[in-house]
Amino acid sequence: MPINGSKVNNKIGRLEEKFNHSIVSQALVQILSLSESVESTRIEGTQVTFTDMVEEQNEKNPRWEIIEVRNYQQALIEGYERIKNGYPISSRLIKELHEILMIGARGSTQASGQFRKIQNFIGPNNRIEDASYIPISADKIDEYMQNLEYFINLHPYNEPLPINHLKNGDYIFNENSDPLIKTAIIHAQFESIHPFLDENGRLGRILIVLNLVQSKTVTHPFFFVSEELEKERPRYYDMLNGVRGSNPNWADWILFFLNACNRMSDRIHRKLVEAEQLAKSGLAQCNTESEKKVWVYTFSDPFTNAATVSNKLRISPNTARNALNSLAEKKLIYSDTEVKRNKKYRNYDLMRILRD
CATH class of the missing domain: 1.10.10.10 (Winged helix-like DNA-binding domain superfamily/Winged helix DNA-binding domain)
Structure with missing residues (x-):
C-alpha cells in the first residue's frame, strides 16, 4: 500500500498515546534525544556512536565529537522548551539555537548565531567550480527566511502565500498542508536556503522536531527521524538536491521523508514497548x-x-x-x-x- 501522510500521522498519534502512558516516558525523552543528537551529528560525518556518547557524556574534558553531540541535544531541548512555552519558530529562535550548536565547535565561531554575509556552497572540496549546489546569495537570506517563517506560522495578517509564480502542473502544498508534508518542505527549504556558514544540516533536522511539536503532531520530543536519514545518507542528500533548481522533484522527496517517518514510528514503538517491559520486570x-x-x-x-x-x-x-x-x-x-x-x-x- 502506498504510504501517505494520514497513515503515518495515525501511527505517530498511537505512538504518542502509548508514550504518554508509559512508566518510562520521561526517562526515555532524555535518552532518545541523545540518540537523535548522535545520529544527526553522524550524518555530518562525525565519528561518534551512541555507546560512545552514553559512556562519555559526563566527561569533564570531552573530545570535540562529544561537544558537538552535547550542543545538539542542548539546542534541541532548548528549542522544544521555547515551543512548549508558546514561542513560534522564527529567525530569532533559529539564530539562538545556531549559537548553541556553535559553542566550542570546530572551526571559526565568529558567525555564531548570524546569517552568513558571504556566498557559500556545498561540494566535495573548497572550489566553488566543483560545487554540487550553490545556495542563494547572502543579500537574499532575510527575504527567503521571512517567507519560510510565513509558511511555518502562517502570514501575520492571515494572507495566503502567493502562488502566481508557479507554473501549471506544479505541485501546490500550501501553509495549511498536512503537518508531516509541511515538515518535509520546511526542512528541504531551510537546507536549500543554507542561511549559515556552518551547522545548517543539524539545525535543519532540529526544525523537523520543533515543527512536529509546534503543529501538535507530538507533545514531547520523542519522535526523531535522523536515525533513518543516517541509514540512507547518500539518498537523503540526493533527494534534497532533487527539490532544487528549475524542475524540483517534490514528490520523491516527500515520499522519501514519509517513508523514513513511517519506519521510524515502527522503530520507536518497538523500542518503547521493549523498554517498558524491561522497566516493569525490573520494578517487580x-x-x-x-x-x-x-x-x-x-x-x-x-x-x-x-x-x-x-x-x-x-x-x-x-x-x-x-x-x-x-x-x-x-x-x-x-x-x-x-x-x-x-x-x-x-x-x-x-x-x-x-x-x-
Missing part, C-alpha cells in the same frame, strides 16, 4: 522505593555512577550506592566487580534495545 524485583527510583533513572542515564544518581535524584550518596549495588546483585544492571572507586553501573539490557 525492587524491594525499596530507592531501588525503584534508581532503576527508572537508569533509563535516562544507562551508564551512570553513584555520585551522578545522588545528584540527579537528590538522595544521599550512600542511598544511591546501596540501591545501585542491589540492582547489580539482582543482575538488572552491571558493575565491574574489580573496580572499587568511582564505579560505573551499566543498564546493558536497555542499551541493547536502543541500539537495535
